[in-house]
Amino acid sequence: AQTIHQWPVAEIKAVGSPLSLGCTIKGKSSPNLYWYWQATGGTLQQLFYSITVGQVESVVQLNLSASRPKDDQFILSTEKLLLSHSGFYLCAWSLGWGNQDTQYFGPGTRLLVL
């Protein structure tokens, strides 16, 4: 069975500090991967997607970057956090491209920037 794992579960970070959030998918080969962000009380927004290793497309600019170093791994990062980066980050995967298939979401990472 496929599993999706996100780390860390939660983070409290200082403004200006670096950030790295991770996501791994086990049990599926060559999945399409996605990063989403939800501000507290806000609407979920897609940030990035990747259809293959080494290739990442940006959807929303939030001074964040993403990378896909391995087939089953998706990393979200920034060198300098802003207060506006606080929120809930979700990773998702699908087999079909885009919305041609159901997306399955990870448990998420809560980030508080102070």
Next chain:
Amino acid sequence: EQQVQQSPASLVLQEAENAELQCSFSIFTNQVQWFYQRPGGRLVSLLYNPSGTKQSGRLTSTTVIKERRSSLHISSSQITDSGTYLCAMGFSSGSWQLIFGSGTQLTVMP
């Protein structure tokens, strides 16, 4: 900017009542999904319904493409149905993205 509107914003029901949630889109789309967001934040896919009517257990979704809307009907609601229901549409303009509505907060009372 492409948008997804959901109504009502919140809904309170007595257990066993039915719920009807609505979603409208700013563009024509045949890529519609419904999700349930648990109180802790995790998203669960409920139905992928590009058009017509789809059913899964007590959930029935109807999408009418030409009217740019989709609905989710929950029959015989249970306390455990409480949470936030999100609809989303697929949109492609250079890059592909899934655009979410702001959700309907459902509370089912005993």
